[in-house]
Amino acid sequence: MPQYMVERHLPGITPDQLGAAASRAKSVTAEMTDQGKPVRYLRSTYVPAEERSFCLFDASSEEDVIEANERAEIPLLRITEVRLISADDLA
Numbered sequence: 001m002p003q004y005m006v007e008r009h010l011p012g013i014t015p016d017q018l019g020a021a022a023s024r025a026k027s028v029t030a031e032m033t034d035q036g037k038p039v040r041y042l043r044s045t046y047v048p049a050e051e052r053s054f055c056l057f058d059a060s061s062e063e064d065v066i067e068a069n070e071r072a073e074i075p076l077l078r079i080t081e082v083r084l085i086s087a088d089d090l091a
Contacts, residue, residue, distance in 0.1 A: 001038070001058045004065045005082045008053040008075060010046075018046060018053070024072040025055065032068055039064045056082070 010018070025041040032039045039059040046053045059065045062079050069076050 001060065003042075003082050003084060004057045004059055004062060005080050006055040006057065006065060006069060007077045007080070008055065009051060009077055010053055010075075011051045013051070013053075018044075021072070021074050022055075025068065025074060028072040029057070029068050032064065032071075037064050037067070039068050041068070056084075 013021075022041070022044055029039045029041045037060070039057060042056040042058060044053055044055040057065045057068065059068070062081070065079055066076075
């Protein structure tokens with residue numbers, strides 16, 4: 001399944017608000033999957049100095065990721081399909 005990185009600009013967000021947004025993303029994607037649209041929120045990385053967040057999703061399409069973020073009421077700047085390379089994947 002493709003993976004998508006969502007970039008967000010979140011000026012003034014608090015740690016509690018970040019956690020709540022991640023929780024909403026997890027809940028919404030679980031609901032969507034139960035409804036036959038497989039999408040999964042995987043993780044987020046927050047860069048405080050830039051007030052930016054990068055969130056990773058598994059999904060069949062970019063449109064499903066957009067829908068998940070809209071339903072979770074989390075703003076986004078852009079979505080990009082990505083391929084992750086882990087140190088564990090290297091010889």
